[in-house]
Amino acid sequence: MKVQLHSKAASKVNEQRLLELFLDLAKIDGPSTKEQLVADYLAKELPKLGFTIEFDEAHKNFNGEVGNLVAWKEGTDSTIPPLFFSTHMDTVLPTKNLKPVIKDGVIYSDGTTILGADDRAALASYIEAIRAVIESEIPHGPIELLLTVNEQPGLVGARFMDYSKIKSKVGYIFDSSGDVGQTILKGPFSSRIYLKVKGNAAHIALNAEEGNSAFVIAAAGLLTMKLGKVDEETLANIGMIEGGELTSIIPGTVTLAGEVRSFSKEKLNMQLRHMEQVMKEAAKELGGVVEITLEKKYSGFDIPEEHILVQNVTDASRQINVQPYLTNTLGGADTNVLNENGLTCITLGNGFQNIHSYRECISIENLINTGRLTASLIEQWYENNK
16 A cells, blocks of 8 residues: 555554454454453563553452553653554454464454454553554653443443543544544434333233233333434434233233434434333323333543644645545443543544454455554644644
8 A cells, every 4th residue: 555654654564464463353253242362462461562551440349350441651741742543452243263364455354353453442542552653763751542341332431441440632533434524523422212111911812801002112212202303413222122921921021122322412312202102191091000211321422623733634645645634423332431531532443344243344445554554643633732
């Protein structure tokens, strides 16, 4: 990939070394809560790059193997504000016995496992970028890595992060399907909703007249519930339905679980109230009752375009001849939780596709550009803050 680079650090990114590192990391099996092997690898490799490392005890809150990793590397210039890079150590499914396949410049698995580019691509790119920064001998400020566990089920590791261990205040998270250059400034609020619908159980042959199907009540509510794209800022979904005992029993209880996401907290709450109200109305009309439970997932974030992080990624992208573009997403990432806990960060695209499936893939170009942009961000951060 012959590209004229204006970043000294980015020019030192070794494409073959990064590709091999990504494949090695992707083969380390580390599904959510089972990240010990990944942590062991990082605990061995990061000190070689000048990092001191520390693990928190977040995993004790969800019976995981290991906590979040916080790694710190001193800068050549301590007057520069520290900059962090974050991603997660877990994959949504196992990658044990991964057999990578490269076709037409794109990396796939052989179809029997996921690839794990979400987000081993970022993890490998960070490591290679640090190597490139060291080899280029450029001046730079302190660098911190915030590597979380149990991200895939709902940003769980970040929610239980020991934030007292973190020294930096601003940073980046490469964790989006957009090509490198994508800069996400706005993320959604999100909450889960559980609707426990109660009718009356009865045997279809022995006392059917006493039955009142909770399934029928729930179906009536669903038929009047606004789901999918509610408006330009809001999405709603019912993703799980559980209930019933036997085919011969009129079901007395059914539980529906769903989720709402919105850029607007007010619209989020309005949609949750709507889902609750229509189900209660259906239950009242058909002689049942509904119990509602709401569970916050994470808060939204909105970083202004004039923020130095945005200026920095714009400058750094152009240094590697990548066109930056600003956008929003209704997808969630650790970015939501870190911003909620007093840090300021934005999500960047690193180009993985078809995540959470055996069709997952990433182009070598996006992988290499993630490494280059990380190195360029570190270099440009020094230039913008000296």
